[in-house]
Amino acid sequence: QQQVKQSPQSLIVQKGGISIINCAYENTAFDYFPWYQQFPGKGPALLIAIRPDVSEKKEGRFTISFNKSAKQFSLHIMDSQPGDSATYFCAASMEGGSEKLVFGKGTKLTVNP
């Protein structure tokens, strides 16, 4: 119940295309869903996050879509650029509880020029 399942494991997209990464969770107590971006040789960094009271959050070319009834959320990267090539992790936690994050297994995104 503590797992967050992420797919796909890897993704190749052409420059200008849309990248979509999906995550699913089981624990209905989760109420905070961040995405982290990790470039090679660096630690992950917070990219964007959503709470379940909204169905979508957009920051620039990055959008999180959230479906509470399906217990799924996804990251959409519009107009994907080679500089977006990185590993992306979804995560979940409970705001009223621990400071811990439960991470998905990651998606390696490659954007070809």
Next chain:
Amino acid sequence: DVKVTQSSRYLVKRTGEKVFLECVQDMDHENMFWYRQDPGLGLRLIYFSYDVKMKEKGDIPEGYSVSREKKERFSLILESASTNQTSMYLCASSFGLAGVHSYGQFFGPGTRLTVL
């Protein structure tokens, strides 16, 4: 800028050695975390700490211990290194009182440990 530094980027040790991985953060964060990152397995939490001298087990604490004597420093200890502990180790920190939900966790660059 928040800075989380880890003592080594690369480390090679022999089986049975005692290994210390050090992490220091400069933002007065209450929370500190140790993860290991393996291909296809993502980030797995080893231990975390809410305050000085306080620690809690994460999902994979076996074979590891931690020490937090000062607020800014969190050490991961492998008492007797084994080959299955070859991995990338990431340290992170965050503000207390739901800070992780407002500002996120701040990660160091990682230490790639190889145990021969």
